Amino acid sequence: MTQAAISLENLTVAYNRHPAVHHVSGSLARGSLTAIAGPNGAGKSTLLRAIMGELKPAEGEIRRAVPSRDYGYLPQAADINRRFPVSVMDTVVTGAWKRAGAFGGIGRAERRKASEALVAVGLEGFEARPIGSLSAGQFQRTLFARLLLQDASVIILDEPFTAIDSRTTQDLIDIVLRWHGEGRTVVAVLHDHEQVRQHFPQTLLIARELIGWGPTEEVMTDQNLKRARALAERWDDNAPVCEVPA
Numbered sequence: 001m002t003q004a005a006i007s008l009e010n011l012t013v014a015y016n017r018h019p020a021v022h023h024v025s026g027s028l029a030r031g032s033l034t035a036i037a038g039p040n041g042a043g044k045s046t047l048l049r050a051i052m053g054e055l056k057p058a059e060g061e062i063r064r065a066v067p068s069r070d071y072g073y074l075p076q077a078a079d080i081n082r083r084f085p086v087s088v089m090d091t092v093v094t095g096a097w098k099r100a101g102a103f104g105g106i107g108r109a110e111r112r113k114a115s116e117a118l119v120a121v122g123l124e125g126f127e128a129r130p131i132g133s134l135s136a137g138q139f140q141r142t143l144f145a146r147l148l149l150q151d152a153s154v155i156i157l158d159e160p161f162t163a164i165d166s167r168t169t170q171d172l173i174d175i176v177l178r179w180h181g182e183g184r185t186v187v188a189v190l191h192d193h194e195q196v197r198q199h200f201p202q203t204l205l206i207a208r209e210l211i212g213w214g215p216t217e218e219v220m221t222d223q224n225l226k227r228a229r230a231l232a233e234r235w236d237d238n239a240p241v242c243e244v245p246a
């Protein structure tokens with residue numbers, strides 16, 4: 001039997017008691033490559049943040065075979081403040097903090113690995129550049145280099161290819177596929193259904209409640225996508241209680 005890296009058991013996550021994700025059950029197998037798809041406001045980021053341990057379940061539970069401190073996480077680009085005056089190198093080496101400890105100091109070996117990660121993402125020579133001066137694609141490459149350095153066994157990506165050109169997207173998809181080939185568990189929120197169908201063997205389709213979770217060709221059907229859209233049209237963000245029975 002395939003071992004689960006993360007299991008969700010009747011998971012409901014709420015903001016100020018308004019549920020954003022209802023009664024989701026299922027598991028991410030170790031080494032699986034899963035897309036999370038669904039309309040805007042479907043609860044995809046909320047689900048990731050709950051899996052990361054940033055949001056507590058209002059109901060149900062999350063079981064993790066690997067503790068969440070060992071996860072690598074790429075937040076949505078919009079959630080990152082790039083005005084902070086740090087260099088590309090300093091940003092990448094923060095990927096080693098969990099190993100070295102924030103005050104343990106980053107040694108020469110970690111800096112060498114960070115340089116190698118920058119080469120791997122096509123940013124050789126960018127070490128001293130302030131992150132605020134990078135294009136969106138270069139910044140996303142920097143964050144992927146940080147994930148490479150982090151060397152996590154579970155990697156969680158929130159819209160990793162949004163506002164990124166096709167060449168950068170292809171380079172970053174190659175890195176995702178390499179992580180999958182190395183046996184890491186990878187989960188990514190994606191809006192591009194073609195990318196999902198082409199590269200992600202598993203899909204979790206959500207519209208606040210779970211529409212489907214399993215092999216991509218079985219989940220990304222016209223019928224399921226239509227149901228997700230229909231649910232999205234009916235959402236009431238001020239619904240006081242969870243209306244879907246467990």
Ligand SMILES: Nc1ncnc2c1ncn2[C@@H]1O[C@H](COP(=O)(O)OP(=O)(O)OP(=O)(O)O)[C@@H](O)[C@H]1O
Nearest residue numbers: 015016020038039040041042043044045046047237
């Ligand atoms: N911090 C928050 N406080 C209150 N409500 C929130 C918060 N974050 C998200 N929500 C609400 O929870 C619901 C789900 O949001 P979420 O960001 O998880 O959706 P999403 O599927 O990731 O959307 P998108 O595709 O637009 O990024 C939305 O109604 C959103 O307004």
